[in-house]
Structure formats: structure tokens, C-alpha cells
Amino acid sequence: MxxxxxxxxxxxxxxxxxxxxxxxxxxxxLSQAIRAAASEEPDADGxxxxxxxxxxxxxxxxxxxxxxxxEMVGLVRQPQNPYDRNAVMVANVYGNQVxxxxxxLAAAMAYVMDNNLAKVEGVVHSGTKNTxxxxxxxxxxxKEENKNTVMESMARRGYKLNTGVGIQAGAYQTSSSGPGxxxxxxxxxxxxxxxxxxxxxAFDNLFEGxxxxxxxxxxxxxxxSTPLLPHQKQALSWMCARENxxxxxxxxxxxxxxxxxxxxxFSAKEIPExxxxxxxxxxxxxxxxxxxxxxxxxxxxxxxxLPVVTCEKQFSPMKAKTQMSSRLEGSSSAGMSDTxxxxxxxxxxxxEVTPDVVEIADEPEKSTSKGKKAVKRKPSKEASVLFEDLxxxxxxxxxxxxxxxxxxxxxxxxxLHAGVKSSIAENTDDLxxxxxxIICPLSVLSNWLDQFEQHVHSNVKLNVYLYYGSERxxxxxxxxxxxxxxxxxxxxxxxxxxxxxxxxxxxxxVVLDEGHVVRNPNAQMSKxxxxxxxxxxxxxxGTPIQNSVKDxxxxxxxxxxxxxxxxxxxxxxxxxxxxxxxxxxxxxxxTLVKCITLRRTKTSExxxxxxxxxxxxxxxxxxxxxxxxxxxxxxxxxxxxxxxIKRYVAEGTVLRNYADVLAILMRxxxxxxxxxxxxxxxxxxxxxxxxxxxxxxxxxxxxxxxASGSDEECSVCLDSVRLPVITHCAHVYCxxxxxxxxxxxxxxxxxxxCRSEIKTSELVEFPQEELEEESSxxxxxxxxxxxxxxxxxxxxxxxxxDSSIKCLVVSQFTRFLTILxxxxxxxxxxxxxxxxxxxxxxxxxxxxxxxxxxxxxxxIMLLSLKAGGVGLxxxxxxxxxxxxxxxxxxxxxxxxDRCHRLGQKKKVVVTKFIVKGSVEENMVxxxxxxxxxVEKAFGSTNADRKTSRIDDIRALMELC
DNA sequence: ACCGCCGGGTGCC
DNA sequence: ACCGCCGGGTGCC
Numbered sequence: 001m002x003x004x005x006x007x008x009x010x011x012x013x014x015x016x017x018x019x020x021x022x023x024x025x026x027x028x029x030l031s032q033a034i035r036a037a038a039s040e041e042p043d044a045d046g047x048x049x050x051x052x053x054x055x056x057x058x059x060x061x062x063x064x065x066x067x068x069x070x071e072m073v074g075l076v077r078q079p080q081n082p083y084d085r086n087a088v089m090v091a092n093v094y095g096n097q098v099x100x101x102x103x104x105l106a107a108a109m110a111y112v113m114d115n116n117l118a119k120v121e122g123v124v125h126s127g128t129k130n131t132x133x134x135x136x137x138x139x140x141x142x143k144e145e146n147k148n149t150v151m152e153s154m155a156r157r158g159y160k161l162n163t164g165v166g167i168q169a170g171a172y173q174t175s176s177s178g179p180g181x182x183x184x185x186x187x188x189x190x191x192x193x194x195x196x197x198x199x200x201x202a203f204d205n206l207f208e209g210x211x212x213x214x215x216x217x218x219x220x221x222x223x224x225s226t227p228l229l230p231h232q233k234q235a236l237s238w239m240c241a242r243e244n245x246x247x248x249x250x251x252x253x254x255x256x257x258x259x260x261x262x263x264x265x266f267s268a269k270e271i272p273e274x275x276x277x278x279x280x281x282x283x284x285x286x287x288x289x290x291x292x293x294x295x296x297x298x299x300x301x302x303x304x305x306l307p308v309v310t311c312e313k314q315f316s317p318m319k320a321k322t323q324m325s326s327r328l329e330g331s332s333s334a335g336m337s338d339t340x341x342x343x344x345x346x347x348x349x350x351x352e353v354t355p356d357v358v359e360i361a362d363e364p365e366k367s368t369s370k371g372k373k374a375v376k377r378k379p380s381k382e383a384s385v386l387f388e389d390l391x392x393x394x395x396x397x398x399x400x401x402x403x404x405x406x407x408x409x410x411x412x413x414x415x416l417h418a419g420v421k422s423s424i425a426e427n428t429d430d431l432x433x434x435x436x437x438i439i440c441p442l443s444v445l446s447n448w449l450d451q452f453e454q455h456v457h458s459n460v461k462l463n464v465y466l467y468y469g470s471e472r473x474x475x476x477x478x479x480x481x482x483x484x485x486x487x488x489x490x491x492x493x494x495x496x497x498x499x500x501x502x503x504x505x506x507x508x509x510v511v512l513d514e515g516h517v518v519r520n521p522n523a524q525m526s527k528x529x530x531x532x533x534x535x536x537x538x539x540x541x542g543t544p545i546q547n548s549v550k551d552x553x554x555x556x557x558x559x560x561x562x563x564x565x566x567x568x569x570x571x572x573x574x575x576x577x578x579x580x581x582x583x584x585x586x587x588x589x590x591t592l593v594k595c596i597t598l599r600r601t602k603t604s605e606x607x608x609x610x611x612x613x614x615x616x617x618x619x620x621x622x623x624x625x626x627x628x629x630x631x632x633x634x635x636x637x638x639x640x641x642x643x644x645i646k647r648y649v650a651e652g653t654v655l656r657n658y659a660d661v662l663a664i665l666m667r668x669x670x671x672x673x674x675x676x677x678x679x680x681x682x683x684x685x686x687x688x689x690x691x692x693x694x695x696x697x698x699x700x701x702x703x704x705x706x707a708s709g710s711d712e713e714c715s716v717c718l719d720s721v722r723l724p725v726i727t728h729c730a731h732v733y734c735x736x737x738x739x740x741x742x743x744x745x746x747x748x749x750x751x752x753x754c755r756s757e758i759k760t761s762e763l764v765e766f767p768q769e770e771l772e773e774e775s776s777x778x779x780x781x782x783x784x785x786x787x788x789x790x791x792x793x794x795x796x797x798x799x800x801x802d803s804s805i806k807c808l809v810v811s812q813f814t815r816f817l818t819i820l821x822x823x824x825x826x827x828x829x830x831x832x833x834x835x836x837x838x839x840x841x842x843x844x845x846x847x848x849x850x851x852x853x854x855x856x857x858x859x860i861m862l863l864s865l866k867a868g869g870v871g872l873x874x875x876x877x878x879x880x881x882x883x884x885x886x887x888x889x890x891x892x893x894x895x896x897d898r899c900h901r902l903g904q905k906k907k908v909v910v911t912k913f914i915v916k917g918s919v920e921e922n923m924v925x926x927x928x929x930x931x932x933x934v935e936k937a938f939g940s941t942n943a944d945r946k947t948s949r950i951d952d953i954r955a956l957m958e959l960c
Numbered sequence: 961a962c963c964g965c966c967g968g969g970t971g972c973c
Numbered sequence: 974a975c976c977g978c979c980g981g982g983t984g985c986c
Contacts, residue, residue: 058984059985059986061984061985062986081986083985100985100986101985101986102986106986131961132963133961
């Protein structure tokens with residue numbers, strides 16, 4: 001412990017006891033102190049190397065921290081040191097103090113460090129066996145603008161920083177096996193930095209192509225009622241192994257008697273603390289929730305199932321607590337006979353423990369000696385006795401015992417700094433820990449409850465407590481007696497620092513659902529998450545990397561992947577090298593991630609067979625003939641538009657007038673669906689207009705195109721535009737895409753399409769889902785269209801054949817959905833509608849209604865093409881009608897996947913309506929071309945894109 | 961620390 | 974000798 005260290009020096013000085021006491025009460029271990037300091041660790045981004053210095057570490061004999069040759073050390077300011085306010089402490093990777101920086105140098109460094117002028121990093125190359133002092137190579141890193149100040153201030157005190165790319169080069173290791181290539185491109189050209197593109201690809205691929213689990217499969221405990229799919233059994237097996245096996249964490253190897261970390265060069269006598277847990281990063285829909293529930297029930301202690309009480313009579317598996325029923329109205333979990341179930345069980349008459357779960361490891365695995373004592377207790381028939389045994393076992397194991405730690409203190413044992421909390425509560429199995437804490441976003445809370453109900457045998461009494469709502473039970477004793485406690489990130493972070501019971505419990509397991517939501521390490525939520533005490537930690541996420549390597553730190557820190565849970569080591573060994581495009585850094589990152597992550601995608605295979613086999617999917621195109629009057633109007637507008645575009649093509653101004661072109665195309669596409677969709681106000685770009693007016697009108701046209709719901713393409717990412725912004729020159733891009741263009745080209749930034757100057761200040765935001773005025777359509781009399789007729793014909797036929805089949809009717813144009821409501825109502829179809837204008841609550845409501853299998857549940861969902869994220873689950877439908885083609889075939893695919901996904905029982909039939917002899921047909925051709933390009937996976941140049949766009953337009957308008 | 965520094969013991973060769 | 978020299982005690986910040 002921190003204060004113990006000081007004792008050696010302080011005992012002689014009565015007055016410093018005050019100081020000692022202060023630290024005693026806060027009882028911080030050094031590693032915790034460093035971790036706390038690490039939250040203020042400057043971001044490694046954009047810092048440059050100022051230079052190196054050879055310094056001296058003194059006072060080695062007073063501390064137990066050891067270092068190996070080439071090992072990195074941490075330099076921590078100690079402004080409270082009573083002997084020298086300038087003191088700089090030296091600690092090894094594990095946070096064990098090694099010594100101090102010699103005082104003269106410390107004085108110089110203190111100024112630089114305290115004013116945040118530079119971050120000083122140390123590496124020890126020699127003298128690690130010395131008794132009294134050892135040399136240390138210091139490197140100074142910081143912002144370019146601080147360089148001179150730092151150099152001068154060091155020089156003033158007689159320390160000249162060596163700026164040459166010298167032999168020592170500040171790297172902590174120069175051998176090729178290690179990360180010695182860190183820092184700066186070596187002159188020998190050993191490291192060729194990755195290009196920005198390669199770097200991005202590396203990030204994107206970080207979670208791809210991970211080796212599939214070699215652990216085989218594991219059956220879930222009997223209490224799990226749902227049979228697991230093969231890949232879920234695999235995941236369960238992997239998760240159990242990660243919790244039980246003591247495989248060395250990444251980069252650790254055994255060298256003789258010692259354990260050695262090849263990245264940090266740290267070695268230890270003890271087996272390094274393993275990461276019990278990891279990241280389950282399976283794709284959406286592969287059953288992460290079910291797998292986690294299985295883990296909870298299957299792997300209690302020492303690989304044995306959770307001891308659960310079963311009742312002979314059937315009742316709701318969950319003890320639905322008051323909050324659960326009151327909070328989640330509409331959730332099916334709250335109902336039924338839970339009160340009856342409670343009383344049944346509490347009376348105890350029918351209480352019985354299933355034989356196979358009583359035995360808590362009669363054959364203990366090779367666990368710690370302390371663990372053995374605990375598990376050798378006899379199996380019991382009584383659940384209550386069993387728990388007492390466990391408590392007793394915990395006492396034996398000494399997890400809370402004071403005597404153990406006192407012994408350690410006096411014996412001056414090496415590992416004191418690893419921290420009492422972590423070394424004891426986590427190294428040895430604290431068999432009294434029972435509860436799994438699940439933290440999730442509010443939006444999936446009810447899903448967890450439903451899934452527990454759905455997948456746990458109805459005669460098993462699993463105590464699941466929803467820690468949510470103002471009436472929640474904050475008793476630590478109560479919470480830690482539960483099997484599962486579920487709460488939200490918001491509740492967790494609001495309790496943090498406020499004598500939070502959640503932080504006072506030693507959890508058996510903490511599960512972060514949608515773990516990627518925790519990203520910013522400075523956020524209260526992150527701190528709250530990191531501060532939880534648990535033996536095992538899991539992160540569930542369908543999208544583990546959202547932006548960059550930076551986000552990963554939070555995940556690894558949560559998992560306590562030593563030593564990278566301390567930001568400094570993470571920055572030095574992983575993040576900075578990776579950001580600088582060093583292959584070694586990226587590779588190390590990849591290795592780390594691989595070791596702790598299981599990720600399968602829908603396309604992954606198990607033993608050569610697809611992970612999940614979905615029912616068939618058939619896609620049909622149904623050609624629609626326009627009526628004579630529709631055709632006449634279409635041809636009239638087509639001719640007009642063709643002439644305008646022809647002129648643009650001749651003038652070479654297609655791209656400059658792109659918004660107008662889009663508007664013309666839009667009008668034609670709308671005509672194919674329904675004549676009333678065409679906006680009446682689309683004024684012509686009159687010849688009399690000034691350039692400024694012209695631009696205004698172009699932008700206005702683009703707004704209308706976007707507002708109608710059309711799925712436009714961003715020319716930077718070539719994908720559907722996300723968070724659209726409109727440039728001054730009336731082109732639309734994803735905000736992040738254009739922001740990147742502007743930041744890379746700086747002042748000279750130009751529109752990728754027309755090369756006009758673009759400025760951030762001139763970008764026009766466009767709200768994602770703008771509400772449309774529907775007044776115009778309502779005032780007029782409703783009329784039909786050929787496409788409406790085509791759809792209704794299909795729907796009526798289907799109702800005769802099989803009235804139980806549910807349909808998705810999809811359009812990009814929300815106003816078209818509105819038009820469709822009239823005939824649906826007329827024919828007595830019960831339907832719901834889901835579009836972008838709806839809030840979260842409305843969406844959930846509608847989805848729930850539609851997904852319901854009740855007899856009177858809606859048969860049709862009117863769905864706007866882009867509504868809802870990838871997570872939108874509409875498996876109740878097995879028939880899809882795509883009313884109009886999208887530019888981007890992938891968008892249509894995603895939409896279809898909302899019903900053609902895990903959980904779909906029927907074969908899926910998709911009908912695409914395409915108007916014969918119209919832009920729609922041409923769009924389909926272009927879609928195919930795009931698909932080909934995607935499949936060829938090429939990188940086209942900007943010029944290619946521009947010409948191909950013009951080609952597209954010509955093809956669409958049949959100008960060729 | 962196989963050093964440097966401090967301070968007491970000592971004092972030609 | 975108000976010195977030099979010797980040798981023991983001692984030692985981070």
C-alpha cells in the first residue's frame with residue numbers, strides 16, 4: 001500500500017504522521033493512484049518527440065519494484081513529498097515503485113511536468129540489477145509549440161536534450177521481437193509507416209477474420225430451456241474457457257521460472273493476473289443475449305452450473321420485482337403468476353435443488369490452493385446451507401482478512417503495489433460472489449427481461465432484479481444475493497461517487513451490453529464502469545470499433561488487460577505506434593484483440609456450414625404498366641427534363657446543376673409511383689435569375705429531393721448519404737465525409753463533384769427525418785395509380801391464399817405511404833406505419849404491435865425505406881413489397897434483411913415494383929452495375945466517379 | 961557505494 | 974592543527 005512505503009522514511013519524523021494518515025484513510029494503492037492520474041493522461045495524438053536525456057534513478061534499495069532490461073517505467077510527480085516538492089517517482093509497469101529521479105534532474109523535470117509542457121517517458125536499459133541507482137533513458141514528448149520552452153527550461157538547469165535519432169532512440173527495446181520500432185521511423189527503414197488508407201482498413205478489419213473458436217462446443221446447463229445453436233454452444237464454450245482457464249494473457253510467456261511480457265519487458269514470479277472475460281462481438285442476431293444467459297446459468301464457480309432452486313409447479317421464472325412490473329408497461333415479462341411463484345418458493349415446501357447443481361466442484365480443477373479449501377466442502381441438499389458454506393469458504397480464502405495483508409506488509413513482499421483490492425479479490429476465487437451485473441442501454445432493458453423469461457426453464461427460480469426506478473432496492477446485501485442484477489448505464493453513472501451500492505459489491509461477473517456505447521474515457525459513465533469490482537468482465541457488442549483505436553482503450557481498461565488498463569502504457573505501446581502508422585503497433589493491437597474477442601458474422605461458417613441457416617429468400621421484379629394518362633404525363637415531364645439535361649451535358653455543366661438534375665429525376669421517379677407525389681412548387685430555374693438566386697433555388701431543390709425521402713448517394717463514400725449536409729454549390733454529402741475533405745484540403749477545399757470552393761460555415765444542415773407537409777395531398781380527392789393497383793392486387797390475392805402472412809410495404813417516399821393508407825383502410829387491412837418521423841417510444845410500440853402473433857395484430861407495415869437502424873427486427877413479416885427502386889442496392893438489401901434474419905421461420909418473398917419503360921428500369925440497370933463494382937472491390941479515382949455519374953444520368957434519361 | 965560526503969580521531973619519520 | 978590525513982559510518986526524495 002502507498003502509505004506503507006512511506007513509513008520507512010517517516011517513522012523517524014513524528015510530524016509526517018499526519019501525511020501518512022491522510023493517505024491511509026484514502027487507502028489507495030499505487031496502481032490505483034496511477035490509474036487515477038491516467039484519466040488525465042494527455043492524448044498521445046499530435047505529440048512530437050522533443051528529445052532524450054539520460055537520467056538516474058536513485059533509492060532503489062528502498063523499494064521492491066523491479067525492472068528488466070529494456071522495460072518501460074512510469075514517471076509520476078510527487079508534489080506532496082515532504083523531502084522535496086519536486087520529487088519524481090519511478091514505477092514499473094505494474095505500478096510498483098522502483099525509486100526516484102535524482103533530485104537535481106527531478107527539479108528540472110518537475111517544472112516541465114507540472115506545467116504540462118511535456119510528457120516524460122522512461123526506459124531502463126541497464127543497471128537493472130543495481131542495488132542503489134540505475135540509469136534511465138528519458139524521452140520528452142509534447143506539443144510542437146512547447147518544444148522550445150521545454151528545451152530552454154531543461155537547458156537552464158544544465159540538461160541538454162539529445163535530439164538526434166541516436167542509438168538509444170528512446171525505444172525501450174531495440175530487438176526485432178519487441179516493439180522497439182516504436183517512436184520514429186528508423187533510418188534503416190525497418191518500419192514503413194502505414195498509409196492513412198491502410199491504417200483505416202486495419203481498423204476496419206481489426207475485428208474481422210478473427211480465428212474462429214477452437215474450443216469446441218459446450219452444452220448449456222439444464223436450466224436453459226432454449227436449445228443452443230452450434231455457434232452459440234461454441235461461444236459458450238469459449239466464454240467458459242475464458243472464465244475458467246488460466247491461459248497467459250497476450251504477450252506473456254514463461255521464461256524459466258519467470259513470466260515475461262514481451263511487449264513491456266516486464267517479468268514477474270507470479271503468474272500474471274488473467275483477464276477473466278472478454279469481448280463477444282458477434283453480429284446482431286446471432287444470439288449474444290442467449291449465450292450470456294447460458295453462461296450465467298452454466299458457469300458459476302469452477303465450471304459448475306449456477307445452483308438454482310427449482311419448483312415443481314410452474315410459475316414465472318422471474319421474481320418480477322415491483323419496479324419491473326411498474327416500469328416496463330407493455331413488456332410481457334411483468335405479468336403472469338409471479339406473486340404466486342414467489343409465495344410457492346418462499347414457503348419452502350416444494351423447494352428442491354436439482355442434484356447436478358448442488359455439487360459445487362467435488363473435483364476441483366487446478367485452482368489456487370485457497371480455492372481448493374473452499375470447494376472441497378461436501379455437497380449439500382439445502383440451498384441455504386450451501387450459501388453459508390460459501391461464505392465460510394470466502395472467509396477461509398482470506399479475501400477480506402486483515403491478517404493476510406498485515407503479514408504482507410511486514411514481510412515487505414514484492415507485490416504489494418498490485419493493490420490489495422485487485423490481488424486478492426480477483427486473483428483468488430471469491431466463492432461468495434454470486435451475482436452477475438448486466439448494464440445495458442435503456443432501450444434493450446426490456447429485451448433482457450424478455451429473454452430471461454423466454455430462455456430460462458419455467459420451473460427454475462432465477463432471481464433477476466431490475467435495478468431501475470426510484471424505488472429500487474439499494475441494499476448491498478439484497479443485491480448481492482440475487483443471481484442477476486440488471487441496470488442501465490444511466491443509473492450506474494448517476495450512482496457513481498454517491499455511495500453507490502453497485503460499486504460496493506464484489507460481483508461475480510459484470511456484463512456491458514452494447515459495450516461500444518462506453519467510449520469517452522473522461523465521461524462519468526466510463527469512470528463508473530471502470531470502478532466496478534468484479535471477478536469476470538464481459539463486453540457484448542455488435543460493433544466493437546466505432547471510430548478508432550482510441551475507443552478500444554476503454555474496452556481493454558474495463559477488462560483490466562494488464563498493463564494496458566493504465567492509459568500511459570496503452571498510449572506508449574499501442575495507440576501512439578498505431579496512430580503513427582507503425583505496423584508493429586497495429587499488429588500488437590490485432591494480437592491483443594484476437595486474444596480476447598470472439599466475433600462471428602452472419603456469413604461466418606461452422607465446420608464449413610453457415611452459422612445460421614435462414615429460410616429461402618426469393619426476389620421477384622413485377623413490371624408495372626402505366627395507364628394511358630399517367631404515361632402521357634410521364635412522357636411530357638420526361639421530355640422537358642431530357643431537354644434540360646441535354647443542355648447541361650452539352651454545356652458540360654451537369655455537375656454544377658446536379659441538384660436540378662436530381663430534382664428532375666426525382667419527379668420522374670415520383671410519377672412512377674403516384675402523380676400526387678410530385679411537388680407542385682418546383683419552379684423552373686428561370687433564365688432571369690441572378691447567380692445567387694439560382695444557387696438558392698438549386699439548394700431548395702436538393703432539400704426537396706432529400707425531404708421526399710429519397711436515398712441519395714454521397715460521392716465521397718459512395719454509400720447512402722448519412723447525416724446529409726448541402727454545400728454552397730448544391731451538392732449533398734455525408735457530414736463526416738465532407739468534413740474530412742475540408743480538414744485534409746484545408747483552405748483549398750473544393751467540392752468533390754464540381755470543384756467549387758467549400759467552407760464549413762456555408763454547409764447547410766439537413767435534418768435527418770424532416771417532417772413533410774401533407775396538407776396538399778389531403779385537400780385533394782384521393783386517386784389511385786398503376787403502382788397502387790399493382791400492390792393492392794398482390795395484397796388481396798395474398799389475403800385469399802394465406803391471411804396469416806404479414807407484409808412489409810416499403811417506399812422511400814413517406815407521402816406515398818400516406819397515399820397507400822387509403823386503399824388499405826378501404827379494403828379492411830389492419831396495418832401500422834413506421835417512418836423516420838416517429839420517436840423512439842412510438843417506434844417500439846408499432847414494432848411490438850406488428851411483431852405480435854395475436855390474431856388481431858396488424859398484417860401490414862408501411863415502412864419507410866430507411867427507417868430504423870440495422871437492429872430493426874421485423875421477422876413477423878415474410879413478404880416484402882418494394883414500391884420503388886433505391887439508388888443503392890445495399891439499402892434495399894438492408895431493408896429486406898429486417899425480416900430475413902435470425903428468427904424468420906417462413907420463406908421470404910420480395911416483390912420489387914418497377915415501372916416499365918421508365919427511369920426505374922434504368923435505375924435497376926445502374927444498380928446492377930454498382931453491384932458489380934462492389935464485388936470487384938476496386939478503388940476508383942475521383943475522375944472515374946465523376947464521369948460515371950454523368951454516364952449514369954445519361955443512361956437514366958436515355959440520352960445515349 | 962569497488963563511490964562521495966560527513967565528522968571524529970589524530971598528528972614527523 | 975584555525976590544517977591534512979586516515980578510516981568508520983553512512984547513504985533517495
